[in-house]
Amino acid sequence: MSSSDTVRFRHNQAILAAAIIAFIGALPLAGARWYLLPVLLVPLAVGVWAWRAGTDVDARELRLRALVGQRRISWDRVVELAPDARGRAVARLDDGQAVLLPAVRGADLPRLVEATGQTLPDAAG
Template sequence: MSSSDTVHFRHNQAILAAAIIAFFGALPLAGARWYLLPVLLLPLAVALWAWRAGTDADARELRLRALLGQRRISWERVTELAADPRGRAVARLDDGRAVPLPAVRGSDLPRLLSVTGRSLPGAAG
């Protein structure tokens, strides 16, 4: 399966830019005393999260990516796609659980479904 068959959703890249600016802004503080060096870890973690976290979808599955791991959910387990009251996309699974889809808004649901080649009964859009 080629990468053109996969839809990627990521958070706004302004978060990554802000984390890089925060890292360089924290350098003088971290350089002042050795015990302040861990201050640099927070902007690095935010930058890594902004670069990595999101949702990937292809015809077989959803892949929910976080800072340190990922979760795969096959489309057969998804019974409904909808937007929550804040406009974020949520997938309801066959066991009744609702799983938020990182970086996917309710308005992105038609694009998310387009990669599957099918429609779900509860799909918003």
């Protein structure tokens, strides 16, 4: 795997479909009165979040993307990758901070590590 390869973890796209349906369903309500127009912003924001939010991984860094903005974490700052009690993936940093990895489940950790070009130790041996 070359260093330019990036693995993207995203939330289920059913969230985006639900946001589109909610937006269409809110159109009659928003069209009824001018002061109800901001109701359309809620499904629009959920749709943009579902499309954008997640974690991008390559050999250099983790990139955590949110609705607005992103955070880059270099691999040399990551001390540990582990699932939490709810099955979500968490990265523990060298300063003791635990960072939740958006859209990454604990079961995705082997694929995440593989994207770095590293290998996991064999559990059988």
